[in-house]
Amino acid sequence: MDVRVSFERAGEIGGSAAKLLFERLPDRLFRPLAAENRFQYWTLLCAMHTRRFGPDAPLAPSDGFTHREITRDLEEILYVLDWAVDDEEDPSTPLGVRANNLLQQLVDWGWLREDRRGLEKRITMAPTVSQFLSELVRFAETGPVFVAGKIRSIELNVMAVANGAGGDSLAEAAESARNLIEHIRNTGLNVRDVMSALTPDLATGEYVRRFFSDYIESIFIGDYRELRTREHPLARRLQILDVFERVVCEGEIYERLTVWYQKNMAGGDRVRAVRILERNLDRIRELSRIDEYLERLDDEIRRANKQAAAVLDYRVRALRPVDVAVDAAIASILRLDSDVTVPFGSGPMLCSAAMAEPRKRTARAPVDSLRQDTPTEEDIARMRLAMRVREARQMTPAHMALFLVTQLGSRTAIASHELCIERVAELVAKQALVGASLAMTSRSEKLIRDARMLTRSHELQLDTHELEPEDTALRGHVFHIAKRKR
Numbered sequence: 001m002d003v004r005v006s007f008e009r010a011g012e013i014g015g016s017a018a019k020l021l022f023e024r025l026p027d028r029l030f031r032p033l034a035a036e037n038r039f040q041y042w043t044l045l046c047a048m049h050t051r052r053f054g055p056d057a058p059l060a061p062s063d064g065f066t067h068r069e070i071t072r073d074l075e076e077i078l079y080v081l082d083w084a085v086d087d088e089e090d091p092s093t094p095l096g097v098r099a100n101n102l103l104q105q106l107v108d109w110g111w112l113r114e115d116r117r118g119l120e121k122r123i124t125m126a127p128t129v130s131q132f133l134s135e136l137v138r139f140a141e142t143g144p145v146f147v148a149g150k151i152r153s154i155e156l157n158v159m160a161v162a163n164g165a166g167g168d169s170l171a172e173a174a175e176s177a178r179n180l181i182e183h184i185r186n187t188g189l190n191v192r193d194v195m196s197a198l199t200p201d202l203a204t205g206e207y208v209r210r211f212f213s214d215y216i217e218s219i220f221i222g223d224y225r226e227l228r229t230r231e232h233p234l235a236r237r238l239q240i241l242d243v244f245e246r247v248v249c250e251g252e253i254y255e256r257l258t259v260w261y262q263k264n265m266a267g268g269d270r271v272r273a274v275r276i277l278e279r280n281l282d283r284i285r286e287l288s289r290i291d292e293y294l295e296r297l298d299d300e301i302r303r304a305n306k307q308a309a310a311v312l313d314y315r316v317r318a319l320r321p322v323d324v325a326v327d328a329a330i331a332s333i334l335r336l337d338s339d340v341t342v343p344f345g346s347g348p349m350l351c352s353a354a355m356a357e358p359r360k361r362t363a364r365a366p367v368d369s370l371r372q373d374t375p376t377e378e379d380i381a382r383m384r385l386a387m388r389v390r391e392a393r394q395m396t397p398a399h400m401a402l403f404l405v406t407q408l409g410s411r412t413a414i415a416s417h418e419l420c421i422e423r424v425a426e427l428v429a430k431q432a433l434v435g436a437s438l439a440m441t442s443r444s445e446k447l448i449r450d451a452r453m454l455t456r457s458h459e460l461q462l463d464t465h466e467l468e469p470e471d472t473a474l475r476g477h478v479f480h481i482a483k484r485k486r
Contacts, residue, residue: 024128026110040081044102045111047077049133053125064115064122067103074099150180151233154284155240162247167260167277174280181286184293188300195304204315211308237287244284249484251412254457271402278401278456392424395432397454403429404458404481413482417468430474437462437479459484 032041051057051073052065075095103123106112111129115122125133157165157173198207247253262273348354375383403426407419416434421427437460439447451460459482466478 025132026129028109029111029129029132031109032105032111043081044074044077045133046137048073049130049137053130053133054137055134060124063117064113064124067121067123070112070123071096071099071103074102078102147180147184148233150176151237151240154180154287155233155236158240158244158247158284161253161257162243167257167264170257170277170284171265171280174283177287178283181283181290181293184290184297188293188297191297191300191304195307198308198311200311204312207311207315234290237290241285241288248281248457251483251485271406274405275398275402278398281456282397393428395428395454397456399425400429400432400454401456404455408481408483413480416476416479416481417472421473427473433460433479433481434474434476436460437477455481457484458482 032038032045035041049057052060052070078095078098103112107114107123111125111133113124113126115124153176154173157169157176160169161173194210198210202210257277258270258273261277262268262270265276266273408414416430416437419426419430421430432454436451436454439451440460441462441464442448460479461482462477462479464477468475468478
């Protein structure tokens with residue numbers, strides 16, 4: 001299979017990120033981070049990022065740094081790090097030669113770029129590589145997140161969209177909502193990983209230090225204690241979502257956002273613009289599930305606190321002078337004048353006869369080895385065909401929004417028998433609309449809510465007194481589809 005074809009197929013499976021990463025970054029960029037001395041390479045890259053190419057570094061010359069400036073920096077870093085010498089390198093190699101060799105390696109791997117200005121070589125870092133390194137540094141230095149700031153940012157951007165702002169404010173609100181939900185969801189997993197790393201083999205001081213540094217300071221939410229209070233901005237999430245739904249349901253605002261996305265983010269493609277807009281709207285709607293993520297996080301935190309409290313309580317009790325306590329108990333009994341009755345039976349308290357018998361392990365039959373069957377090309381083709389059939393019959397809110405926008409066009413309403421059904425996906429969409437229209441007439445709040453989530457910015461109304469013509473693909477009661485108004 002051609003590499004380009006497989007790359008395009010990977011993009012279809014994993015989204016645009018699976019196809020665009022190595023189009024933006026050099027192929028050998030990850031080689032130093034996967035080497036045996038990757039910690040030294042990472043420290044060197046962070047030092048160069050801080051000194052020369054990062055956002056906190058002084059403004060770099062427009063034509064780049066000289067070759068001597070970069071090698072001087074590398075010499076200082078190699079000297080401070082006590083750089084480990086490779087097996088192929090002579091330990092007596094001068095520091096300047098090692099710095100030049102390292103600079104050439106960084107250029108070959110793509111971390112640095114060497115340009116020639118006349119007879120002089122200039123060293124720069126590509127903008128995409130610098131941005132990627134900044135993202136890595138930001139990820140490594142990520143600390144506690146304050147939910148209040150994220151909620152305020154989302155609220156201000158949603159209000160700006162309601163007051164006439166463009167799609168950039170909506171995109172910023174969607175990105176903030178996505179980052180907030182992702183951090184809360186990952187915090188519970190991070191708590192579990194940290195507590196699994198705190199094994200009982202650690203010393204008490206090390207256990208306490210890692211518990212407070214790795215658990216409380218690094219992965220905790222900064223304003224977790226105030227999340228449930230009325231003064232916290234999170235308490236206004238329902239009002240924010242209410243304003244957001246009213247903004248989305250406004251036909252003029254929705255059309256204005258669609259035009260903005262079509263012009264700035266979709267290259268003039270209206271269908272793609274609607275798809276990107278609906279994706280951002282879904283990210284903001286995820287705020288309605290934030291209580292679910294917070295409850296799961298509360299469970300993880302309670303479990304972690306109980307585990308840490310049990311370990312520390314055991315350590316404190318184990319450090320008490322048991323011999324002194326036993327001697328004090330014997331002395332207090334001997335000072336008593338009356339006979340002392342003890343709640344123990346006669347005979348020795350500890351002996352081999354009173355101990356439990358060892359557990360007998362029953363030998364189990366060995367497990368049969370697994371069969372290793374290699375699928376044929378026909379099996380693979382059938383599997384891919386089945387996956388495409390299953391994907392064609394899936395109906396998500398984004399697919400439904402694309403179907404309704406395509407069917408309505410410039411109209412504001414359409415009847416069910418007027419829908420153009422030519423493909424399987426369109427037939428599946430109409431079948432989903434039939435079920436949603438029936439759900440809208442039921443008394444179940446869950447069915448009505450699911451139907452509204454499927455149609456989103458459109459309304460369904462079922463006409464039980466009129467039947468569709470007999471030549472339609474799915475014959476039933478007529479239902480009408482209209483754009484939802486304010």
